[in-house]
Amino acid sequence: MEIIFLEYPIRSSTAAETAVPKTLAIGHFDGVHRGHQNVIRRSMEAAKAEGLQAAVMTFHPHPKEVLGQGQQYVTCLTPLDDKIKRFLRLGVDVVYVIKFDLSFSAVTPAEFVEDVLRPLQVKKAIVGFDFTFGVRGSGHAETLVSLGQPDIGVEIVEPLMQDGDKVSSTLIRESLLEGSPETARQLLGESYEVRGIVVHGEGRGSKIGFPTANIEPEAAYVMPRQGVYAIMADVEGKLIHGVLNMGVKPTFHEHLPKPVLEAHLFDFNGDLYGKSIMIRFISFLRTEKKFGSIDELVKQIHSDAEQARAVLTAFNM
Known part of the structure; x- marks a missing residue:
């Protein structure tokens, strides 16, 4: 081409x-x-x-x-x-x-x-x-x-019509902002993707047993609704399942200037810093919320990870 x-x-x-x-x-x-x-x-x-x-x-x-x-x-x-x-x-x-x-x-x-x-x-x-x-x-x-x-x-x-609506970029934007990557996928014909560079974060994820890749989008993408998602990450051509939080981390911060993307990739131990990865948004799991303690947060992350694994297993069947 x-x-x-x-x-x-x-x-x-x-x-x-x-x-x-x-x-x-x-x-x-x-x-x-x-x-x-x-x-x-x-x-x-x-x-x-x-x-x-x-x-x-x-x-x-x-x-x-x-x-x-x-x-x-x-x-x-x-x-x-x-x-x-x-x-x-x-x-x-x-x-x-x-x-x-x-x-x-x-x-x-x-x-x-x-x-x-x-x-x-x-x-x-x-x-x-x-x-x-x-x-x-x-x-x-x-x-x-x-x-x-x-x-x-x-x-x-x-x-092209779907469920009585015209397939359009506007409808896809609305679906993402509503937290429905499933609808966006039906309209696009493939999962919605955001490419970004893995940058250094606060290092808190590793300390609580859930190391995360902090992702800085490479372009001005339309960002989905803030919250927790089941995702697949394309890392140098290899698809890895994971769970991602996009938000302002209210448990640790009173205010962040913009949402942060943090992805925990299942069964992955490699070094991602400085690498470009593509995140595919598969399913919205829950809204972001503030927890009263680190223990409550860790318990919820375990639950999110289990739910994400189940969703992604069903998605690939």
Whole structure:
């Protein structure tokens, strides 16, 4: 898979280097959820049927972040590197990443088609039913159909529904904030993941018999509801079961500036400091609470670990 970073206006030399007739799935694709996957797979199917290259175009950073239209868009379900890896797993040939800045936000729908799609030799564009583009989102899927004529075909993919709701990045965010990684997994098609670096913590876990890996997220991920989770950790390609607390450790602190991720990995004794690990959130076990003593906390951690082991055993069956 080839990854090409673009800025508007696209240089003629860049366009010439990548000017292979292609299908193009277009969208921000935060989460690359099952609805997004439908759009991308349709692009790949059309490419195969018509003998074209299968490409994906995404925008970075999120347009609403650049335009100041929502603080929630400072965080994301899939930072760019994670998003690209998911595109790779889907099997696309090329990923275009367009820098979304104030200059690009002023591009009209007609300029987008004329100055971006045509120079890249897009023969068919595949978009979701709610796709918008161009200045202030003035272009819609139907606009693209009209502007693409006669040389760019357009296919509009209908929404994917689950339990009466449209599969969307917004719904996934809401599910995570409600403490339902199970629902998020159904919408994503895989468990929600957060990648981070293991850093030094307070060392208290080892003293009470539950050593923990303190994880500093590598990007501005959407963080799930604070509490205790059954997790799986990908450590250098090996999946290890565990239990994770995300919170402010009220038993030991009156106030922490931000939640801390502490993972206790079952039957693991290796050195993780400085390593990058991926945490998969499997199930929410309980809310975080303050305990009256260390003994009460240790007893609860034992219970959490037993519950997590049971959940993860059932999950893998």
